[in-house]
């Protein structure tokens with residue numbers, strides 16, 4: 360599943376990113392994969408950066424974002440919904456989600 364998506368995304372990006380394998384292409388690929396995964400998050404978290412009772416999660420530095428997800432996964436942060444979400448993610452998926460949500464800016 361993960362691998363299939365990686366290949367599909369690489370195929371799509373190969374046509375739009377001029378330097379495949381470059382740092383920028385890697386980042387674009389992470390963002391595209393993160394966007395694909397984000398459907399699981401955006402039923403609760405809004406992507407316009409507003410708070411609907413659930414905290415907004417866009418524009419975070421990637422390392423802080425991954426650290427928070429890890430702390431839910433490991434039970435250091437205790438929230439039933441986020442603990443179950445975080446447990447379903449592997450490291451690659453957390454990094455991709457961090458890249459995608461981190462790339463979004465609040466709309467004003």
Ligand code: HEC
Nearest residue numbers: 399400403413414416424427428436437438440441444456
């Ligand atoms: C069922 C609703 C729900 C879903 C689905 C969900 N979240 Fe959350 N998320 C929450 C709630 C509620 C909180 C606040 C929990 C708390 O108080 O610790 C939260 C907190 C967070 C935080 C910390 C925010 C902060 O300001 O400390 C991050 C990061 C986060 N979620 C990322 C994600 C990601 C990434 C996904 C998808 C993979 C996701 N969430 C899916 C409800 C959800």
